[in-house]
Amino acid sequence: DTAVSQTPKYLVTQMGNDKSIKCEQNLGHDTMYWYKQDSKKFLKIMFSYNNKELIINETVPNRFSPKSPDKAHLNLHINSLELGDSAVYFCASSQDPVGVGPGELFFGEGSRLTVL
Amino acid sequence: GQNIDQPTEMTATEGAIVQINCTYQTSGFNGLFWYQQHAGEAPTFLSYNVLDGLEEKGRFSSFLSRSKGYSYLLLKELQMKDSASYLCAAVYQAGTALIFGKGTTLSVSS
Numbered sequence: 001d002t003a004v005s006q007t008p009k010y011l012v013t014q015m016g017n018d019k020s021i022k023c024e025q026n027l028g029h030d031t032m033y034w035y036k037q038d039s040k041k042f043l044k045i046m047f048s049y050n051n052k053e054l055i056i057n058e059t060v061p062n063r064f065s066p067k068s069p070d071k072a073h074l075n076l077h078i079n080s081l082e083l084g085d086s087a088v089y090f091c092a093s094s095q096d097p098v099g100v101g102p103g104e105l106f107f108g109e110g111s112r113l114t115v116l
Numbered sequence: 117g118q119n120i121d122q123p124t125e126m127t128a129t130e131g132a133i134v135q136i137n138c139t140y141q142t143s144g145f146n147g148l149f150w151y152q153q154h155a156g157e158a159p160t161f162l163s164y165n166v167l168d169g170l171e172e173k174g175r176f177s178s179f180l181s182r183s184k185g186y187s188y189l190l191l192k193e194l195q196m197k198d199s200a201s202y203l204c205a206a207v208y209q210a211g212t213a214l215i216f217g218k219g220t221t222l223s224v225s226s
Contacts, residue, residue: 043219
């Protein structure tokens with residue numbers, strides 16, 4: 001059983017379109033995250049939810065909207081896609097928010113988004 | 117910001133020992149993680165240090181000096197499968213997110 005799963009794994013779309021990436025974790029964790037990894041492999045935090053509540057919202061354009069219907073799911077919707085949105089988006093989860101407990105982040109396999 | 121610096125690339129040969137250094141800003145620091153990421157795959161957890169000292173886990177060890185804002189990951193008896201990116205990540209406030217460095221790409225040759 002995959003611990004953190006994301007769909008789709010690959011997404012190719014045109015500029016201006018709207019797309020969503022879904023994430024589910026079956027680890028029973030309370031905290032979930034979205035990270036963006038650019039072409040230079042730099043992983044940058046976008047959002048974090050704890051028990052369905054938004055706790056981190058970095059300076060991300062408001063075209064990006066996360067939604068957490070329950071603590072096992074955190075989806076990412078992107079409106080009006082731009083070329084610069086091309087990246088790999090990683091979902092992750094942890095038992096507690098990092099630094100609160102000793103637990104680490106578990107990452108999904110990533111969703112590679114290409115905007116043409 | 118919380119700059120986390122690590123070398124961009126390193127090379128080594130099978131069987132050797134390599135040390136990957138990481139420096140970070142100490143203000144507000146709350147713990148340091150190392151992750152391994154193979155090309156096209158997800159990062160996977162290697163180690164966590166919150167107190168000064170060395171944590172050993174098989175062929176991999178991680179060291180932390182809080183006063184110096186310095187950590188290293190030590191990989192012994194290198195194998196070809198250790199070729200990957202190694203990501204240093206710090207947490208600055210409990211309940212926030214991991215802040216990652218830009219990663220060190222390690223190439224192991226025979």
